[in-house]
Amino acid sequence: MNAEIALVLSRIVELAPGIREFWLTREDGGELPAYSGGSHIVLSLPLPGGIRRNPYSLVGDPNDHQKWRIAVRRQEQSRGGSAWLHESAREGQSIKVSMPANLFPMARLARHHILVAGGIGVTPIVSHARELARLGESFEVHYAHRAPEFGVLTNELRQLAGSDLYCYVASRNETIDFRELLNGRPLGTHAYLCGPQGMVEDFHKTARDMGWPDTHVHSERFLAPPPGEAFTVRLARSARELVVKSDQSMLEALEAAGTEPPFLCRGGACGQCETEVVACDSTIQHNDLFLSQAERDSGRKIMPCVSRLSGGCITINL
Amino acid sequence: MSAAAPSIKSQPVYRPLEWDTAGASHLLFVAADDRPLLDRLLAAPPHGELAVVVADPIAAERLGKTTAAAQMVLRHDLSDGLKSLESIVQKAHMGLRLYLVGPEDAIWQAAGIAARYGMLSPEIRLFQTGTKARPVFCVHCRAMTRGVRTNLVDCSGCGRTLFVRDHFSRRLGAYMGFQIDAEEPGVKPPVEVAYP
Ligand code: FES
Numbered sequence: 096m097n098a099e100i101a102l103v104l105s106r107i108v109e110l111a112p113g114i115r116e117f118w119l120t121r122e123d124g125g126e127l128p129a130y131s132g133g134s135h136i137v138l139s140l141p142l143p144g145g146i147r148r149n150p151y152s153l154v155g156d157p158n159d160h161q162k163w164r165i166a167v168r169r170q171e172q173s174r175g176g177s178a179w180l181h182e183s184a185r186e187g188q189s190i191k192v193s194m195p196a197n198l199f200p201m202a203r204l205a206r207h208h209i210l211v212a213g214g215i216g217v218t219p220i221v222s223h224a225r226e227l228a229r230l231g232e233s234f235e236v237h238y239a240h241r242a243p244e245f246g247v248l249t250n251e252l253r254q255l256a257g258s259d260l261y262c263y264v265a266s267r268n269e270t271i272d273f274r275e276l277l278n279g280r281p282l283g284t285h286a287y288l289c290g291p292q293g294m295v296e297d298f299h300k301t302a303r304d305m306g307w308p309d310t311h312v313h314s315e316r317f318l319a320p321p322p323g324e325a326f327t328v329r330l331a332r333s334a335r336e337l338v339v340k341s342d343q344s345m346l347e348a349l350e351a352a353g354t355e356p357p358f359l360c361r362g363g364a365c366g367q368c369e370t371e372v373v374a375c376d377s378t379i380q381h382n383d384l385f386l387s388q389a390e391r392d393s394g395r396k397i398m399p400c401v402s403r404l405s406g407g408c409i410t411i412n413l
Numbered sequence: 414m415s416a417a418a419p420s421i422k423s424q425p426v427y428r429p430l431e432w433d434t435a436g437a438s439h440l441l442f443v444a445a446d447d448r449p450l451l452d453r454l455l456a457a458p459p460h461g462e463l464a465v466v467v468a469d470p471i472a473a474e475r476l477g478k479t480t481a482a483a484q485m486v487l488r489h490d491l492s493d494g495l496k497s498l499e500s501i502v503q504k505a506h507m508g509l510r511l512y513l514v515g516p517e518d519a520i521w522q523a524a525g526i527a528a529r530y531g532m533l534s535p536e537i538r539l540f541q542t543g544t545k546a547r548p549v550f551c552v553h554c555r556a557m558t559r560g561v562r563t564n565l566v567d568c569s570g571c572g573r574t575l576f577v578r579d580h581f582s583r584r585l586g587a588y589m590g591f592q593i594d595a596e597e598p599g600v601k602p603p604v605e606v607a608y609p
Contacts, residue, residue, distance in 0.1 A: 204531060205531060206530065206531045277507065278506075279506050280506055280507045281504075281505070281506060281507070281530075281531075282502060282505050282506065282507060282509060282527075282530045282531050282532055282536075283530050283531015283532065284507050284531070303435070305437055305507070305508050306435060306436045306437030306438070306461070306507065306508030306509070306510070307507050307508060308435070308533065308535040308536050309535070310533045310534075310535050310536075311507065311533070
């Protein structure tokens with residue numbers, strides 16, 4: 096479960112202020128497994144306080160078996176992961192990486208694809224664009240970013256989408272009008288967005304208002320686990336107890352204690368880490384995008400990658 | 414008794430038809446003149462543009478006189494009706510909802526056209542009404558025999574006598590037909606009208 100391979104950080108490129116690209120290659124120069132457009136990998140970053148596992152979308156060419164590429168923006172409120180990649184990571188360093196998983200796949204039967212990227216959300220969009228270009232599919236790309244220098248990967252997108260790449264630069268007061276973007280599209284069009292949470296919500300809402308069914312609107316968002324009060328976790332099956340520190344996620348605390356709960360996204364989206372709650376003497380803060388309201392209300396389930404307790408103690412079936 | 418639940422899960426279940434208020438425009442395809450249903454639907458049309466394609470002589474006659482939809486296409490048989498449906502779907506935009514009313518043969522052929530243009534099940538509502546005659550797919554020669562009302566039918570492709578199963582394929586829009594006397598040639602149950 097959660098198989099990892101050791102790769103080398105073979106190259107670090109400064110793409111823009113606060114945005115770095117990393118290449119990951121095999122130590123023996125051998126081939127890497129294939130992945131599909133939209134996939135992500137989880138890096139195990141050796142932070143001073145312990146391992147931090149963060150998901151990153153693969154940006155490269157899914158057919159490139161020599162290297163995996165990711166682009167990382169330094170998060171202002173970094174929990175240490177992106178800061179480490181920006182300050183401490185060195186070329187040549189070895190790093191543990193999970194196998195690629197795809198939570199943001201393309202609709203194979205679409206007649207046309209509209210790809211939308213907001214900021215660093217451009218990363219999975221590039222790998223989608225690459226795959227669509229290779230398949231000869233009909234697609235267009237819309238890329239919104241803060242200022243011209245933050246339009247990283249624009250050249251790659253230009254090569255793939257040509258005149259069907261549209262850029263929107265906030266510093267020039269350019270914004271995407273979703274209503275206009277989604278208006279009058281032929282049946283069978285699928286729209287994809289990766290960007291900040293507010294943009295994702297706006298996108299889904301506009302599409303819904305315009306009669307698009309959810310089956311045709313796709314988005315990817317990984318939440319970073321929010322910090323909070325420390326709390327205690329009791330493992331019902333092994334009768335153990337551990338403490339989740341305030342800057343730690345429950346999943347991280349479980350891993351630090353030597354258990355290996357399953358995960359894919361570590362961002363509350365995939366459902367893989369779903370854990371049964373046996374008892375809880377405080378309130379669960381559900382931060383995931385996965386559980387239904389009814390499941391939340393039942394108090395029987397928690398997604399430990401992003402959700403936590405406001406103090407107190409929770410007993411889980413693990 | 415005949416209203417019993419479908420004996421096999423693969424047989425489609427049709428819910429009472431309502432307009433989908435999430436849609437921005439609507440296309441109603443009528444292949445049987447189910448008067449109460451159509452009158453109820455058309456008396457309270459949905460928000461947004463409504464187009465109606467009729468593929469049945471009786472419904473065409475009646476609705477042609479009584480209905481005012483933004484777009485109304487009256488055809489007197491199924492194949493013309495399906496062609497009209499396709500030409501509209503081809504040019505239609507996201508936000509459209511498709512409502513298919515009629516015998517299973519008609520509505521599943523229409524659903525197949527919609528699927529070819531990328532429509533997915535949340536955009537399509539089907540309602541079976543009119544004849545219960547079945548389209549039957551021969552699992553031996555892959556020919557389609559339409560309008561089957563009996564439990565046994567001679568395949569239009571290979572001539573084998575097929576037993577009509579309740580197993581329905583949504584992809585093919587048809588029930589599966591298996592050769593009945595494969596084991597003992599000539600031994601067949603009596604032919605009965607099963608799908609009036
Ligand atoms: S790992 Fe995906 S929801 Fe927790």
